[in-house]
Amino acid sequence: MTSPWLSVRLLPANRMFIRVFGVFGSLLLAMTILYGLLIIPLQRDSLLKVLYSQATTVSRSIIQASSDAMLTDDFGFVVEHNLQVLQNNKSIQSVLIVPRRGSALSIATSGWEMLPAAKAPIKPADYDVESYGIVDAPEGGARYRYITPIRFSGVSWGVMQIDFDTSDYEANINEMYRQITYISLFTLLAILPIGYFFALWLTRPIATISLAASRVASGELDTHVKIDRNDEIGDLSRSFNQMVQALAENRRQLENVNLDLEIKVTERTQELDELNRTLDQRVRDEISKRKEQEQLLIHQSRLAAMGEMIGAIAHQWRQPLNALSLVLQNIQMQYRVGQLSETSMQVMQDKAQQLILRMSQTIDEFRNFFKPSKQAETFDLAHAIQAAADILEGMLKNHNIQLDIDCPADIHLDGVPGEFSQVILNLLGNARDAVLAINQPQPRILIHAKTVGKQVCIDVEDNGVGIDESIMHKIYEPYFTTKEEGKGTGIGLYMTKMIIENNMHGLLAASNLEQGVRLRITLPISAESVTAA
């Protein structure tokens, strides 16, 4: 098992070490070469300046010492003096004196000679020009040549050319090259140990931390680095150790959280299993509840229908009951006045019998209308609408509500006629309440049917209060009503939608008119009607 405290055992054969070593060495070598490249021209210039200074000094000395001889054409002295100068100064290779008049003197350590002016290497045009520099020697190599005018009291006497040996100059240059080479070699040699230890010093702690980080990444959170340095690397190692400790602590906390989570998951799983086991029963229960609720709704709807029917019967019976009451009052009155005869009794008895028969028929009609038929059949649309309208006719007339029915004949629908009649009654009832809610002075309800292809659209329109757009999406919900408490159950429109869309496979849609509401029923026309058409 590896020690949690990483030792600094690190082979230098890692990439960062090689890079740092290479960069350090290259940089040092480049700086050395750059230093050499920069220093060589400076040294060369300095040496040339020394040569120039030497040349000017020698030329002035020669001219000063030979001035009298030059002015008196004592060339013997000039030669003698310059020979001595050459003998005493080994760096001077030759002296060339070119007077404006006469022959030139070429004096060298190996000898001297007179040159015709035409053969002198300096042209008269250059007599007044000072020049200097390194030139190639005829025998090979190089020499420093200095040419200066010879003037006495501002008068140009001629020109002097002095050639200096450049061996010292070249030796200095070579020495400089040699030193730079030595320095470069020394640098190269120094780079090896210095660069090695420098790169090692720099990269070893980083590599140690990197190794530790790899261990931490592989999960060894007990890893620590031990680098005792008072610099950023030391700070990094301490921060690293703190970070690893924090990671370990976090991992412990995370493990605890995971453990808790696993327990919770187990519990939830058990609960879910239990739920799955009871789900079927729950679904059955819910369906049962739903059915019960639907039955309740249907029951409530029937009760509401019964209420409507009773109301309608009450309206239908009010007139015959009044008439019957009048018959009884006539009988009583004729009896009191003694005019009750058998004939009149028979007449009033017949009349009363007719009224009772009419009332009985009314009950039969209502009973037949609300007969809970569950058998689907094909029925006539116009007849169904008219039958429903007849039931509410008295009530509507009582409130002066005009009911207009525009329904083409011979439109047959498939469904339960009682359910459809209940739909029409619900819609007419809502229309009635709507126009009464605003005390419409000219209340009107229109039932309009028309065929569109294989469908029929039945619109029930009123000019009542209309429906607030904000509750338009809620009007089909059960027990939702805008009527006053006790006047509405909130199940009429819900049952209407259920009958139209679930039982008769049609659509029910409500929309506001400019004044009032339109309820549109769209139903498929019976195949019987289509065939007949």
Place this chain on the structure above:
Amino acid sequence: MKPAIALLALLIGLCAPASRAADILNMGFYLPGIRDANLADVHITLQLWADEVGKAHGIAATAYTYTDMAALYRDSMGGKINLIVAPGMEIAETFTPEELAPGFVGKHHGTGEGLALIVRASDGIRQFGDLRGKKVLHLSNDRLSSVFLENQCRQHTGVACTDLFQVNEEKRNSQTIHKVFFGQADAALVSISALHAANELNPQIRQSLRILEEWKVSSLSYGLMSARTDKALRDRIVKSAMQATTTVRGKQLLELFKTDFMDRVDVQELKPYWDLYREHQAWSNRKARKK
């Protein structure tokens, strides 16, 4: 003094055997004969070399300098000086052959030594007598030049030189040659070695100058042992000196003094000087008798 003189002295000291610690070598130098060098520097150099060489070879070598040949002669005769270093003419005028013993001299390869009377070839001077009325140069403080030129004047024209042409003196041979070359003088009496050196430096000189008279000797300066010196010491010094050029130090000295080699010299080699001296004495005596 000719460089060969100093070289001679140094080589003697250099080559002296180390085994004879009690040997004494006292060298006497006649300084007026030294040209082209600082006399003080020469004296110091000679003494330093004498000390160095003396210690190396077990010889108590000492350099003495003189400005008067008479004094040098006295010290030599008194036994103080073993080696006399001086120009040949001064030696001949001061010493007799019997008072001297063989010594050494620096020589040049191929070129002998002596005097040459040079003129410009283009001047049409064919014989000595043509120098009449001309300007003639010779070395200053050079007894040999004075004696030789005077003898030539007497010999060729029978009159003194001062009556024949204008005589001017120059300090250095090379300067004298250049003055003739550049036409600042008509003739000059110079050393043969100097003329050879001038010719070497500038071949134009050889072409433009011509030797009118020539007098040859083995050397212009000599280092001769005093006849009073012990013969064994003389022989030992001579024997060592002959090996001087084979040592590193000896070669350095030869190079330094521009001398090709060291050669043994016999007293008899100074015979031209003694002849010249006697001839000059004869003219002088004749002149004195005329007066």
